[in-house]
Amino acid sequence: MSDIKVDAVLDITNEVCPMTFVKTKLKLETMEPGQHLEVVLCDGEPLRNVPRSLKEEGHKIVGTKKEGNRFHLIVEKGM
Amino acid sequence: MLDHYIEDEKDKVEVTVPVIGKSAGVLSFNDLKTGGYIKQRQKDKFTVRCMVPGGRLPIKKMKKIAEVAEKYGADYVHISIRQSVEIPYVDYHNFDKVAAELSEADQKVASCGPRVRVPTACSGCEYNPNGLSDTQGLTKLVNDKFFGAECNHKFKTSFSGCPIDCARTSEMDLAFQGAVFPEWEEEKCTGCRICASACQEDAIHDHPETGEPIFYQDKCLYCADCIRACPTEAWVSGKTGHIVRIGGKHGRHPFKGSVVAKFVSDQDVPAIIEKTVEWYNKHGVGKGRIRIGTLLREEGMMQSYMEQMKDVFKDKAVKDPKPPLEINIQE
Ligand code: SF4
Ligand code: SF4
Ligand code: SF4
Numbered sequence: 564m565s566d567i568k569v570d571a572v573l574d575i576t577n578e579v580c581p582m583t584f585v586k587t588k589l590k591l592e593t594m595e596p597g598q599h600l601e602v603v604l605c606d607g608e609p610l611r612n613v614p615r616s617l618k619e620e621g622h623k624i625v626g627t628k629k630e631g632n633r634f635h636l637i638v639e640k641g642m
Numbered sequence: 643m644l645d646h647y648i649e650d651e652k653d654k655v656e657v658t659v660p661v662i663g664k665s666a667g668v669l670s671f672n673d674l675k676t677g678g679y680i681k682q683r684q685k686d687k688f689t690v691r692c693m694v695p696g697g698r699l700p701i702k703k704m705k706k707i708a709e710v711a712e713k714y715g716a717d718y719v720h721i722s723i724r725q726s727v728e729i730p731y732v733d734y735h736n737f738d739k740v741a742a743e744l745s746e747a748d749q750k751v752a753s754c755g756p757r758v759r760v761p762t763a764c765s766g767c768e769y770n771p772n773g774l775s776d777t778q779g780l781t782k783l784v785n786d787k788f789f790g791a792e793c794n795h796k797f798k799t800s801f802s803g804c805p806i807d808c809a810r811t812s813e814m815d816l817a818f819q820g821a822v823f824p825e826w827e828e829e830k831c832t833g834c835r836i837c838a839s840a841c842q843e844d845a846i847h848d849h850p851e852t853g854e855p856i857f858y859q860d861k862c863l864y865c866a867d868c869i870r871a872c873p874t875e876a877w878v879s880g881k882t883g884h885i886v887r888i889g890g891k892h893g894r895h896p897f898k899g900s901v902v903a904k905f906v907s908d909q910d911v912p913a914i915i916e917k918t919v920e921w922y923n924k925h926g927v928g929k930g931r932i933r934i935g936t937l938l939r940e941e942g943m944m945q946s947y948m949e950q951m952k953d954v955f956k957d958k959a960v961k962d963p964k965p966p967l968e969i970n971i972q973e
Pocket of ligand 2: 822824840841842843844845846861862863864865866867868869
């Protein structure tokens with residue numbers, strides 16, 4: 564995932580569902596289609612809900628990295 | 643509060659509305675109960691049970707029920723545990739008016755007694771994020787086809803959209819739970835390890851070096867969390883359908899239903915119900931009011947049932963399923 568230029572970073576490791584996705588969505592709304600957002604989130608429920616919601620709303624997860632019990636997702640904003 | 647003013651079960655009243663299986667006339671409280679008119683503690687008062695298959699109540703019907711309840715009942719309705727809407731405090735002299743006015747919105751009165759009951763269901767895949775099956779579509783189909791069919795005892799069905807099982811399929815006489823078999827396509831996988839973390843059943847481990855999933859089918863509940871979470875669609879839906887559970891019940895001596903088939907299709911559902919009720923009625927003869935779970939716990943009955951179902955279940959049958967399990971609520 565190192566070759567993708569990230570336009571913004573969002574840490575939602577302190578949020579709980581559904582705020583995890585709401586915060587991600589709000590952040591994406593401030594961005595342009597095609598831009599990349601790095602989302603840092605925890606294992607467990609956020610990981611079950613955030614990636615699927617992103618996909619359902621037409622965004623693409625183009626990179627991922629695992630660090631202990633945290634995941635970094637590189638999200639490409641959809642149309 | 644125990645009530646000493648409950649009329650004798652054999653008392654009869656004259657009604658001018660036909661109830662299920664009976665025409666209008668002088669009917670006993672038991673006949674009326676069978677037809678969805680349930681005697682209350684209060685003299686002449688009955689609760690009218692409106693059917694709401696799968697808990698889905700169109701606004702048009704809801705308004706009509708409200709109107710009728712206000713006119714003939716009390717200032718509330720009661721939502722039953724099986725998703726019916728009950729109108730309490732209806733005087734039996736008003737049954738015909740209540741039935742006629744409800745039918746203006748095509749609202750039907752539900753039934754009790756020894757027959758196939760209105761199915762219960764969760765909202766299913768239409769808008770529920772976890773939903774894997776069309777619980778509402780099937781509920782409608784099953785209710786239209788089987789509602790009121792006579793059995794040895796009550797026969798409850800339900801539909802859950804996923805293994806979270808909000809519609810309690812393990813507590814029903816016969817019930818269906820949505821399921822999806824996850825299939826992995828190696829070439830799409832980037833080894834990100836998300837699926838291993840997303841699976842709540844420990845059915846996916848990540849390979850220490852490559853991060854690719856190692857799947858343990860025996861632990862899988864077929865919930866599709868891995869399919870939803872995978873960023874690259876490397877997990878895809880394989881066979882989809884329903885897990886079939888039979889012989890569950892609640893009550894003083896609950897049974898946990900047994901899984902008898904996996905991944906049956908929507909099209910299989912009517913035949914499964916029909917064949918099961920046929921078996922139940924045949925083998926319950928002379929045994930009084932016996933639930934199918936009790937029957938299945940008798941020696942050799944599980945085998946007999948599976949034999950009856952083999953042409954419907956085909957390769958989806960579970961091999962040598964256990965009989966329903968009794969649960970002690972006292973310990
Ligand atoms: S059983 Fe599954 S699909 Fe149905 S309501 Fe519960 S979580 Fe949703
Ligand atoms: S379907 Fe559910 S239980 Fe089975 S492997 Fe996927 S996430 Fe785990
Ligand atoms: S989530 Fe998808 S891409 Fe990631 S390891 Fe699992 S199967 Fe592979």
